[in-house]
Amino acid sequence: MTVQSPDTAAPSLPPSSSPAPATLAAASVVIAGRVLRQFVRNRMMIIVTIAFPLLQLFMLLAAFNVLVRDTQGVDYVRRLAPLIVLTTAFSSILTTAIALWSDIRSGVFNRLRAMPLDMRAYVAGRIGGDFVRIMGVAVLVTLVAHTVGFRFSRGPLAALGFFGIVALFGMMCSALSVAVALVAQHPGIIVRYVQMPTLVLTLMSSGYVPLEAFPGWIRPAVSVNPVSLAADALTGLSDRGALAAPVLGTVAWTVGVTVVCTAVATRRFALLVKSG
Incomplete structure (x- = not known):
């Protein structure tokens, strides 16, 4: 009778074998749940991504709604609300x-790396959790804006398209935040290269005021600004305005940035895991 050694009794999978898709998906869901729990427990993130955009919505409406209605004959909330929905996604990049x-440079990442876990699940779960949070906040802000006059007047399909554009924008922001975190050497770089560009893109967009309100020399830059295109697309899908150009422009920007950021993040993350 031949006695089988422990090594041959339970052979392990070779390092090159990939985990089952179901296992990878389940692990990603667990990581995404952790991301969402962290958000709910973090008061600063809630203030930055929900409270501040809503405060901005009410303050700008109080200051400019009557002026815009008297000069342009439209409700300012119809233009402003889509931009506020976008800023909830934009403001999430920094946090x-x-x-x-912090995760990558703390014991959390090292513990995950020591577990029998495909580390791709960490990235997928992080992006998935952020995406769910972005969409949840967008729906909440849209509902609040509805109480002050924002309406979907172009039918249910246009309303679905509205949130489809928000989803594309949110996916871009999630991919961008992962790429920035993996490239940055310290948090100060993240603040420097995220906060100022996002602020400039938001302020120099046609979300607050129509493109015609800007000086002629800067209009070409404002018209191709991804925030302008996305805000115009959301305005057109919810109320009135052009659709084809802003929607196609938004798709081009969001897909392009997401692909580039995903490529950068994949490369940097692979080097990080290998170096550990």
Whole structure:
């Protein structure tokens, strides 16, 4: 009778074998749940991504709604609300990138790496959790804006398209936050290279005022600004305005940036796991 050694009794999978898709998906869901729990427990993230955009919505409406209605004959909330929905996604880049940067350089990442876990699940779960949070906040802000006059007047399909554009924009922001966190050497770089560009893109967009309100020399830059295109697309899908150009422009920007950021993040993450 031949006695089988422990090594041959339970052969392990070779390092090159990939985990089952179901296992990878389940692990990603667990990581995404952790991301969402962190958000709910973090008062600063809630203030930055929900409270501040809503405060901005009410303050700007109080200051400019009557003026815009008298001069342009439209409700300012119809133009402003879509931009506020976008800013909830934009404002999440900074907080998400810093949280991910802290994870990578803390014991959390090392513990996950020591577990029998495909580390791709960590990235997928992080992006998935952020995406769910972005969409949840967008729906909440849209509902609040509805109480002050925002309406979907172009039918249910246009309303679905509205949130489809928000989803594309949110996916771009999630991919961008992961790439920035993996590239940055310290949080100060994240603040410097995320906060100022996002602020400039938001202020120099046609979300607050129509393109015609800008000086002629800067209109070409404002018209191709991804925030302008996305805000115009959301305005057109919810109320009135052009659709084809802003929707196609938004798709081009969001897909392009997401692909580039995903490529950068994949490369940097692979080097990080290998170096550990």
